[in-house]
Amino acid sequence: MNATQDILTHSKICFYGAGSMAEAIIRGLVDTGAAPAGNITVFNRSNAERLAELRGRYGVLTADSEAARQDALLTADVIVLAMKPKDAAAALKAFAPALRAEQLIVSVIAGLSIDTIRQLTRADQPVVRTMPNTSSSIGLGATGIAFSEGLPDDAQRLALDMFGAVGIAQVVEERLMDAVNAVSGSGPAYIYYVMEAMIAAGVAQGLTPEAARELTVQTVRGAADMVRITGEQPAELRRKVTSPNGTTQAAIETLQRLGVDEAFSAAMDRCAARAGELGRAIAEEALGG
Numbered sequence: 001m002n003a004t005q006d007i008l009t010h011s012k013i014c015f016y017g018a019g020s021m022a023e024a025i026i027r028g029l030v031d032t033g034a035a036p037a038g039n040i041t042v043f044n045r046s047n048a049e050r051l052a053e054l055r056g057r058y059g060v061l062t063a064d065s066e067a068a069r070q071d072a073l074l075t076a077d078v079i080v081l082a083m084k085p086k087d088a089a090a091a092l093k094a095f096a097p098a099l100r101a102e103q104l105i106v107s108v109i110a111g112l113s114i115d116t117i118r119q120l121t122r123a124d125q126p127v128v129r130t131m132p133n134t135s136s137s138i139g140l141g142a143t144g145i146a147f148s149e150g151l152p153d154d155a156q157r158l159a160l161d162m163f164g165a166v167g168i169a170q171v172v173e174e175r176l177m178d179a180v181n182a183v184s185g186s187g188p189a190y191i192y193y194v195m196e197a198m199i200a201a202g203v204a205q206g207l208t209p210e211a212a213r214e215l216t217v218q219t220v221r222g223a224a225d226m227v228r229i230t231g232e233q234p235a236e237l238r239r240k241v242t243s244p245n246g247t248t249q250a251a252i253e254t255l256q257r258l259g260v261d262e263a264f265s266a267a268m269d270r271c272a273a274r275a276g277e278l279g280r281a282i283a284e285e286a287l288g289g
């Protein structure tokens with residue numbers, strides 16, 4: 001074990017919010033051994049059943065009472081903000097007064113800026129803003145990471161190790177975090193949407209749902225791995241599939257005629273803009289303007 005892994009291994013991590021994103025990260029940390037389950041405490045607002053589920057699956061600790069929640073927050077080295085954006089302002093306001101200067105805040109909340117977190121806590125609170133995705137739950141996550149100004153190297157390393165344990169982690173400037181949200185944070189949903197459409201069209205053409213699903217899944221998996229493994233550009237790989245005047249050309253021309261490029265561009269612009277709106281709404285609710 002090297003010294004940097006040591007930091008994550010020995011840190012007490014508190015997950016504030018116990019939803020799908022928290023679980024995805026917890027699973028990666030526990031399964032890879034990047035953080036021992038006994039160092040992870042998780043809580044949500046009031047859903048004891050959900051906490052029991054996480055305890056049973058991963059062996060993590062859960063905080064089931066207000067006193068236990070306060071204790072988990074007070075004793076944590078790292079606090080992961082994993083609640084919905086609409087719950088973030090109230091949660092941050094409630095726990096900020098008890099926060100210690102050295103506690104690292106890691107946020108996965110769409111749109112929430114480092115500046116808002118620091119305004120609610122301390123001007124020099126160590127903060128890592130991230131945008132992961134749900135593929136983290138199978139170790140194939142893609143996370144964008146931005147650091148607060150002056151964040152010490154060991155805190156940067158800890159965050160990179162935490163998200164590296166569940167996939168790849170890409171450091172970006174904070175101003176680009178909404179773009180990361182548009183590409184990889186929400187991205188899995190676009191691909192699922194494409195898969196839904198492919199499966200439905202295959203079934204409409206007579207395939208069984210099972211056959212359409214299997215063929216679609218393997219096609220998407222194979223295409224992603226072709227880009228990853230060959231290192232070639234997607235456009236070049238597409239060219240190799242597309243015989244002149246063949247079937248693929250007929251399909252791609254139809255997609256282009258129907259405006260799929262424009263649809264993706266508009267959807268991703270709207271996604272990034274929505275992240276900005278969510279972030280401003282949290283700041284307004286928490287800071288009053």
Ligand SMILES: NC(=O)C1=CN([C@@H]2O[C@H](COP(=O)(O)OP(=O)(O)OC[C@H]3O[C@@H](n4cnc5c(N)ncnc54)[C@H](O)[C@@H]3O)[C@@H](O)[C@H]2O)C=CC1
Nearest residue numbers: 017018019020021044045082083084085087091109110132
């Ligand atoms: N689901 C996704 O694909 C991604 C989600 N995110 C971000 O992750 C965050 C969480 O999203 P999900 O896990 O999908 O949501 P979710 O709805 O599955 O989980 C939210 C959790 O927060 C808890 N919670 C809410 N208010 C709380 C409070 N005051 N105290 C304690 N717990 C509280 C809820 O009980 C629930 O356990 C969001 O802010 C979202 O922007 C980021 C990247 C990807």
Ligand SMILES: O=C(O)[C@@H]1CCC=N1
Nearest residue numbers: 110133181185186187
């Ligand atoms: O839909 C959302 O707002 C969250 C953020 C990125 C993925 N899911």
